[in-house]
Amino acid sequence: MRKLIMGIVEFREKMLPRYAEQFGKLALAQTPDALFITCSDSRVVPDLLASTHPGDLFTMRNVGNLIPPATAEGVSTGDLSEAGAIEYAVLILKVANIVVCGHSECGAMKAVFARNPKLKAPNLDKWLCHANIAAFRLEHEGPLDDRLKPHDQLSQLNVLVQIEHLMTYPIVRQQVTAGALVLSGWWFDIATGDMYAYERASRSFEVIDRALAERLAARLASRAR
Template sequence: MKKLIRGLLDFRRHTLPSYRATFARLAKGQSPDCLFISCSDSRVVPNLLVSTDPGDLFTVRNVGNLVPPATLDGQNTADRSEAAAIEFSLGFLPIEDVVVCGHSSCGAMKAILAGGVVDGAPNLEKWLAHGTPSLKALKENTQVGAGLPDADRLSQLNVLEQLEHLKTYPIVRERLAAGTLRLHGWWFDIGAAQVHAYREDLGRFVPIDETEGERLLTALSDASAQGAEEQQGLRAVQ
């Protein structure tokens, strides 16, 4: 706790002066364009990894970066917190992208790999059940995470599974169909301090280095331009 207090004082003395205008603006409302779903692990710090400021990311953090799937009627009666965050961010904020980010050496994945039984933690045990479908993929998919320890392979496959869980929500399906939302699977290698992105065309995660970063930026620009043209065409028809 002493570290937190000292850090707060340091923030007030050295950082706050340059952020006063930012917080004054944010006091009037937020307009993040990305929903970032990551693990609660203390070693994963989304704002640090992507160099974002306050107000840039709408974040959801939980054990294992899990997204409980919705039922056929679009509700999630078991775990409403994540469901509420998805509905709020996609329905009331200008979110254009959703990132699900897993990481190496994930304790949740190790627990699932060991059978998902956590003595003395019944709530955690039930929560981890949302990640067990990835175990099937671990046996069937040998390409994703090839060469990594099983827990890290499971972590990467779990990212892909949670992206599928996202698609069980009506608002996600509707916005994907309308072309107003993009889903991204990321994975953070803690030891190398390297973020990887899933390449569907390659069927695996690749490091977001300078080359891959430029490719992603170009793809996003092209997608935005295409979306703008389609919207303009729709307005012309109307």
């Protein structure tokens, strides 16, 4: 906690002068380009990994980067917090992109894979049920990359399942169909620091190096025309 407190002081004394003007503008409004959905894991730091600044990302974090699917009426089957963030991002902020980002060595995915009934965490256990489809697919269809540890294989499949859950929300589906919203699946490898993007053509997560980044950017630009 001391590190956290002293970090606030360091920011106030050294960094805040650089951002003072930007914070002044952000106090009036925010116009983030993307809703970034990722895990609560302390090792995943979106602004650091994507070199973003205040106002760039509208971020939603929870255990396992999970999105409870919606009913046909658009009402969440789980916690309303996630559904509310999705609605706010799409309807109010009008983000053009939603990224679902999983990661390696995810404790939530380890718990889902282990299926440990002795955890004695009923709320967590109920929450993790939103990853059960990913576990089913891993068992019956196999991994995207069999070189990974089983829980990391599950983590990658879980990203794709959560994107499918996003598409159960009518407002998301409508915006995607209209070409106004793009859904992307990313996966962060903690050990190497590499970020991967799911590429449908290869049915795999590919490292976001400069070459892939330029292809992704060109693809987004062509959709925006």
